[in-house]
Amino acid sequence: MSTNRNRPLTLLSLGHACVDVYQGAVAALVPFFVSERAYTYAAASGIVLAASLLSSVVQPLFGALTDRWPMPWLLPLSALTGGAGVALCGVGGSYALTLAAVAVSGIGVAAYHPEAARAARAASGSGNTGMGWFSLGGNVGFAAAPLLVAAVVATGGLRASPLLVVPALVGAALCAAAVRSSRDGAGTARKAKSSGTDDWPSFLRLTGAIVCRSIVFVGLSAFISLYVRQRTGGGEAAGTAALFVLYGGGALGTVVGGRLADRYGRVAVVRRSYVVTVLAVAGVVLVPGPSVFLFVALASAGLYVPFALHVTLGQDYLPRRVGTASGVTLGLTVSVGGLATPGIGALADATSLQTALLPLIALPALGRLLLSGLREPAAPTQAPVAPRRPATQV
Secondary structure (H helix, E strand, C coil): CCHHHHHHHHHHHHHHHHHHHHHHHHHHHHHHHHHHHCCCHHHHHHHHHHHHHHHHHHHHHHHHHHHHCCCCCHHHHHHHHHHHHHHHCCCCCCHHHHHHHHHHHHHHHHHHHHHHHHHHHHHHCCCCHHHHHHHHHHHHHHHHHHHHHHHHHHHHCHHHHHHHHHHHHHHHHHHHHHHHHHHHCCCCHHHCCEECCCCHHHHHHHHHHHHHHHHHHHHHHHHHHHHHHHHHCCHHHHHHHHHHHHHHHHHHHHHHHHHHHHHHCHHHHHHHHHHHHHHHHHHHHHCCCCCHHHHHHHHHHHHHCCHHHHHHHHHHHCCCCHHHHHHHHHHHHHHHHHHHHHHHHHHHHHCCHHHHHHHHHHHHHHHHHHHCCCCCCCCCEECCCCCCCCCCCC
16 A cells, blocks of 8 residues: 555544544543532433434434535534534533533534545555554544543543543544545545445344444443442542553454454454453453453453454445445444443442443343354445546646
8 A cells, every 4th residue: 555545544543533532531421420410320321322312313314425425524524523512511510511512522423434434445445454443543532532531520620621622623633634635645436336236134134233232332331430440449540440441452452353354254253252242241240359350351352353344344235335334333333322321320220230231241142143144245346437637738
């Protein structure tokens, strides 16, 4: 891959990190809402729901729109919107305004991902490693979120949340640079027509498996910090460390997943990852003491190794609707996990947090069953694009 072609992918990966800070920041803010505003588990999980709900609804819509029209301008705009919502969520004490602010952030994140995933796939070619690097950027953003939130909110309280807008400003600049670089370089992939037949049955089974993965991931994200505090007695630092381990494993998992898929095939790697996740989540919920951190790390690997592979599999199952596939696999199914968090929170209020997390053990097993029988799709081929004629000399 030439330097010019690497540049858009690098910029997109860095921009992805800045945007996905705001997906991780909402869960990282939950303990502070509980401690500063005395929210119940159910109320706090409602904030995660607000960030996910509108995103769940509108992300496939944005994906369908990008299938019809080029929307590169959406990348910097959505980065700013995602950051603005989180930055405002700590201003004032109104629960309704907090919900509205994180909902705005969810819309921004939803608008970003389908167009960004399409652009990243075009820049990375047919291999899995390039898409893994793009996903790595998002996972680094997730991992940085609890550290960033702790640095800002632990020192200045929730009223310091406007400082959290800084990554959005950087991300918008990076996305704008990626758009310019794609235009100046070989950015003609969007003009090419993908050939192939959409395999909806396989895509829907994959989607069901990703929903199972999403509920586990978002459920752990929302409550692992509080749960580890209870299990270890380590206080706020232990909870932040557990959330960082959960997110930080993605930095390695997505790149490793791409390399494993290039060697063994995407479907095989995804299936085995779901099996690992069953064992890891069981360890997180049931094993006492500091060893919980080891199982959090193992759960992170099981959840993140298939992350980028989900996206490319979905795109290849629907080669004529890449934007729609990206909106579902990278957005809708991830956001759907937030819809289950109020139920987990309500069960925790009625029983205990450990009891509420027990159902998360079964979901990766269900996802593995849905993946049974799936075949490796062929990578989409691109129709040749006519070369641009040189300007006529006068």
